[in-house]
Amino acid sequence: MATEQPATPPLSPAVFAILLSLAEGEKHGYAMMKDAVKPEFGGITLGPGTLYGTIDRMMRDQLVEESGKTDNERRRYYRLTELGLGALTAEMVRLNAAVTQGRKLGLIETGGEV
Amino acid sequence: MATEQPATPPLSPAVFAILLSLAEGEKHGYAMMKDAVKPEFGGITLGPGTLYGTIDRMMRDQLVEESGKTDNERRRYYRLTELGLGALTAEMVRLNAAVTQGRKLGLIETGGEV
DNA sequence: AAATACTATGTCCGTAACGGATATAATGTC
DNA sequence: GACATTATATCCGTTACGGACATAGTATTT
Numbered sequence: 434m435a436t437e438q439p440a441t442p443p444l445s446p447a448v449f450a451i452l453l454s455l456a457e458g459e460k461h462g463y464a465m466m467k468d469a470v471k472p473e474f475g476g477i478t479l480g481p482g483t484l485y486g487t488i489d490r491m492m493r494d495q496l497v498e499e500s501g502k503t504d505n506e507r508r509r510y511y512r513l514t515e516l517g518l519g520a521l522t523a524e525m526v527r528l529n530a531a532v533t534q535g536r537k538l539g540l541i542e543t544g545g546e547v
Numbered sequence: 548m549a550t551e552q553p554a555t556p557p558l559s560p561a562v563f564a565i566l567l568s569l570a571e572g573e574k575h576g577y578a579m580m581k582d583a584v585k586p587e588f589g590g591i592t593l594g595p596g597t598l599y600g601t602i603d604r605m606m607r608d609q610l611v612e613e614s615g616k617t618d619n620e621r622r623r624y625y626r627l628t629e630l631g632l633g634a635l636t637a638e639m640v641r642l643n644a645a646v647t648q649g650r651k652l653g654l655i656e657t658g659g660e661v
Numbered sequence: 662a663a664a665t666a667c668t669a670t671g672t673c674c675g676t677a678a679c680g681g682a683t684a685t686a687a688t689g690t691c
Numbered sequence: 692g693a694c695a696t697t698a699t700a701t702c703c704g705t706t707a708c709g710g711a712c713a714t715a716g717t718a719t720t721t
Binding site: 456 | 556557560563567570571586587588589590591635636639640641642643644645646647648649652654655
Binding site for chain 4: 575576577580595596598599600619621622623
């Protein structure tokens, strides 16, 4: 038994990038947009349509929630929910298995990480 | 020239699973379907609609090609193209960066891979 | 102080992917 | 001979994606 399939379908790149960005702490949309292009967050371009549309869906799915922080009038801060953190963790485990397989097949360097 | 940035946007889970499955060698659709549910290939469910629709798109995009192997009348074998291998490798590098970040944030175990 | 760039969020909407349902047929099994 | 499995294929509704556009406040530049 153990490792039961978490019934969580794979996350889209946009959802994944946002979750990973928020794993560092609460952020506002624009900050996530800036994060997303960095390689460590997936290196993807998050246009406003994708960003805010995805945030709405993630709010609906309870992956993120507004933190209520009122740093700046124009910023809306978001944070991970427990569900969101769980989804991110599950996805990380999933991706790690695939990356390990990639390493095994010689697609990427062995032993340069950690 | 050599490894130019392939401007390849992130791959969908289905495309990724198929490429990774084919990285082991030529396979037919049904075999990929079986592979995909295994954790090392991403652990996703590939229904026939997704599978064959995705293969068509990948053929169109020159990520895979038919190998012509006539093992069994009913099977159609596919293999990676150079473009497909490149896309898979780029995606692996991309995902590895994200997984490394996940490790850094304590989302997954440190040092259990390789 | 006017102009410009950047920050920050938001909506619109066409294109494309996803994926379950269904169909077909051959082979293997009981 | 009936049923499950292998293997491929198409249909089609739902959803996500993502560029373009809109709005407005702030910061910078000249």
